[in-house]
Amino acid sequence: MSFAKDLVAGLDVPAEPGEEMVSHVDGPMKDSILKLYRSALMIGAEWEPAPANVSAPALVFWGALDPVCQVEFGEKLGLAVRASQVMGLDCNHWTVLQKPAEVAVTLEAHWNQPK
Incomplete structure:
Protein backbone atom coordinates (compact mmCIF):
# COMPACT_ATOMS: atom_id res chain seq x y z
CA MET A 1 0.00 0.00 0.00
CA SER A 2 2.56 2.51 -1.15
CA PHE A 3 -0.17 5.02 -2.03
CA ALA A 4 -1.52 4.86 1.54
CA LYS A 5 1.96 5.45 2.95
CA ASP A 6 2.41 8.41 0.60
CA LEU A 7 -0.90 9.88 1.80
CA VAL A 8 0.15 9.55 5.43
CA ALA A 9 3.65 10.93 4.89
CA GLY A 10 3.02 13.58 2.26
CA LEU A 11 -0.50 14.79 2.95
CA ASP A 12 -0.89 14.12 6.68
CA VAL A 13 -3.75 11.67 6.22
CA PRO A 14 -4.40 9.62 9.37
CA ALA A 15 -3.04 6.11 8.73
CA GLU A 16 -6.14 4.00 9.39
CA PRO A 17 -8.64 5.97 7.26
CA GLY A 18 -5.98 6.43 4.58
CA GLU A 19 -5.43 2.69 4.31
CA GLU A 20 -9.17 2.04 4.27
CA MET A 21 -9.72 4.60 1.52
CA VAL A 22 -6.91 3.16 -0.60
CA SER A 23 -8.35 -0.34 -0.17
CA HIS A 24 -11.40 0.83 -2.16
CA VAL A 25 -9.38 2.22 -5.08
CA ASP A 26 -9.65 -0.52 -7.69
CA GLY A 27 -8.54 -0.74 -11.31
CA PRO A 28 -11.64 0.85 -12.88
CA MET A 29 -11.50 3.73 -10.38
CA LYS A 30 -7.80 4.36 -11.09
CA ASP A 31 -8.48 4.21 -14.82
CA SER A 32 -11.39 6.68 -14.65
CA ILE A 33 -9.44 9.16 -12.52
CA LEU A 34 -6.43 8.95 -14.80
CA LYS A 35 -8.60 9.45 -17.91
CA LEU A 36 -10.28 12.46 -16.31
CA TYR A 37 -6.99 14.14 -15.43
CA ARG A 38 -5.42 13.35 -18.79
CA SER A 39 -8.45 14.67 -20.68
CA ALA A 40 -8.15 18.10 -19.11
CA LEU A 41 -5.43 19.80 -21.08
CA MET A 42 -6.28 23.25 -19.73
CA ILE A 43 -8.01 22.58 -16.42
CA GLY A 44 -8.86 26.18 -15.56
CA ALA A 45 -10.24 27.03 -18.97
CA GLU A 46 -12.18 23.76 -19.23
CA TRP A 47 -13.51 23.34 -15.71
CA GLU A 48 -13.88 26.81 -14.19
CA PRO A 49 -17.03 27.95 -16.07
CA ALA A 50 -19.17 24.99 -14.91
CA PRO A 51 -19.52 25.90 -11.20
CA ALA A 52 -21.50 29.00 -12.16
Whole structure:
Protein backbone atom coordinates (compact mmCIF):
# COMPACT_ATOMS: atom_id res chain seq x y z
CA MET A 1 0.00 0.00 0.00
CA SER A 2 2.56 2.51 -1.15
CA PHE A 3 -0.17 5.02 -2.03
CA ALA A 4 -1.52 4.86 1.54
CA LYS A 5 1.96 5.45 2.95
CA ASP A 6 2.41 8.41 0.60
CA LEU A 7 -0.90 9.88 1.80
CA VAL A 8 0.15 9.55 5.43
CA ALA A 9 3.65 10.93 4.89
CA GLY A 10 3.02 13.58 2.26
CA LEU A 11 -0.50 14.79 2.95
CA ASP A 12 -0.89 14.12 6.68
CA VAL A 13 -3.75 11.67 6.22
CA PRO A 14 -4.40 9.62 9.37
CA ALA A 15 -3.04 6.11 8.73
CA GLU A 16 -6.14 4.00 9.39
CA PRO A 17 -8.64 5.97 7.26
CA GLY A 18 -5.98 6.43 4.58
CA GLU A 19 -5.43 2.69 4.31
CA GLU A 20 -9.17 2.04 4.27
CA MET A 21 -9.72 4.60 1.52
CA VAL A 22 -6.91 3.16 -0.60
CA SER A 23 -8.35 -0.34 -0.17
CA HIS A 24 -11.40 0.83 -2.16
CA VAL A 25 -9.38 2.22 -5.08
CA ASP A 26 -9.65 -0.52 -7.69
CA GLY A 27 -8.54 -0.74 -11.31
CA PRO A 28 -11.64 0.85 -12.88
CA MET A 29 -11.50 3.73 -10.38
CA LYS A 30 -7.80 4.36 -11.09
CA ASP A 31 -8.48 4.21 -14.82
CA SER A 32 -11.39 6.68 -14.65
CA ILE A 33 -9.44 9.16 -12.52
CA LEU A 34 -6.43 8.95 -14.80
CA LYS A 35 -8.60 9.45 -17.91
CA LEU A 36 -10.28 12.46 -16.31
CA TYR A 37 -6.99 14.14 -15.43
CA ARG A 38 -5.42 13.35 -18.79
CA SER A 39 -8.45 14.67 -20.68
CA ALA A 40 -8.15 18.10 -19.11
CA LEU A 41 -5.43 19.80 -21.08
CA MET A 42 -6.28 23.25 -19.73
CA ILE A 43 -8.01 22.58 -16.42
CA GLY A 44 -8.86 26.18 -15.56
CA ALA A 45 -10.24 27.03 -18.97
CA GLU A 46 -12.18 23.76 -19.23
CA TRP A 47 -13.51 23.34 -15.71
CA GLU A 48 -13.88 26.81 -14.19
CA PRO A 49 -17.03 27.95 -16.07
CA ALA A 50 -19.17 24.99 -14.91
CA PRO A 51 -19.52 25.90 -11.20
CA ALA A 52 -21.50 29.00 -12.16
CA ASN A 53 -24.30 26.61 -13.16
CA VAL A 54 -24.65 25.20 -9.64
CA SER A 55 -28.09 26.08 -8.31
CA ALA A 56 -28.18 24.06 -5.08
CA PRO A 57 -27.13 25.64 -1.78
CA ALA A 58 -23.36 25.22 -1.54
CA LEU A 59 -20.72 24.96 1.14
CA VAL A 60 -16.98 24.77 0.47
CA PHE A 61 -14.46 23.48 2.96
CA TRP A 62 -10.77 23.58 2.20
CA GLY A 63 -7.50 22.71 3.85
CA ALA A 64 -5.59 25.93 4.50
CA LEU A 65 -2.32 23.94 4.39
CA ASP A 66 -3.16 22.07 1.18
CA PRO A 67 -0.03 21.76 -1.00
CA VAL A 68 -2.04 20.32 -3.92
CA CYS A 69 -4.75 22.99 -4.29
CA GLN A 70 -4.07 26.25 -2.51
CA VAL A 71 -6.79 27.83 -0.39
CA GLU A 72 -7.24 30.62 -2.95
CA PHE A 73 -8.73 28.03 -5.30
CA GLY A 74 -11.28 27.11 -2.63
CA GLU A 75 -12.16 30.77 -2.17
CA LYS A 76 -12.64 31.20 -5.95
CA LEU A 77 -14.78 28.05 -6.01
CA GLY A 78 -16.90 29.41 -3.16
CA LEU A 79 -17.56 32.62 -5.08
CA ALA A 80 -18.33 30.72 -8.29
CA VAL A 81 -20.96 28.49 -6.65
CA ARG A 82 -22.27 31.27 -4.40
CA ALA A 83 -21.43 29.21 -1.33
CA SER A 84 -22.98 30.25 1.95
CA GLN A 85 -19.60 29.63 3.55
CA VAL A 86 -16.02 28.88 2.56
CA MET A 87 -14.53 27.13 5.55
CA GLY A 88 -10.73 27.12 5.70
CA LEU A 89 -9.61 24.30 7.96
CA ASP A 90 -6.23 23.96 9.66
CA CYS A 91 -5.30 20.85 7.69
CA ASN A 92 -3.96 19.53 4.42
CA HIS A 93 -5.66 18.19 1.26
CA TRP A 94 -7.94 15.53 2.78
CA THR A 95 -10.21 17.69 4.94
CA VAL A 96 -12.82 14.99 5.56
CA LEU A 97 -10.19 12.55 6.87
CA GLN A 98 -8.15 15.11 8.77
CA LYS A 99 -10.93 17.16 10.38
CA PRO A 100 -13.99 14.86 10.38
CA ALA A 101 -15.66 16.40 13.44
CA GLU A 102 -15.38 19.97 12.16
CA VAL A 103 -16.60 18.97 8.70
CA ALA A 104 -19.53 17.02 10.17
CA VAL A 105 -20.68 19.91 12.37
CA THR A 106 -20.46 22.35 9.47
CA LEU A 107 -22.31 20.00 7.11
CA GLU A 108 -25.09 19.43 9.65
CA ALA A 109 -25.53 23.19 10.07
CA HIS A 110 -25.53 23.66 6.29
CA TRP A 111 -28.10 20.92 5.74
CA ASN A 112 -30.35 22.34 8.47
CA GLN A 113 -30.46 25.86 7.02
CA PRO A 114 -33.90 26.98 5.87
CA LYS A 115 -34.34 26.50 2.13
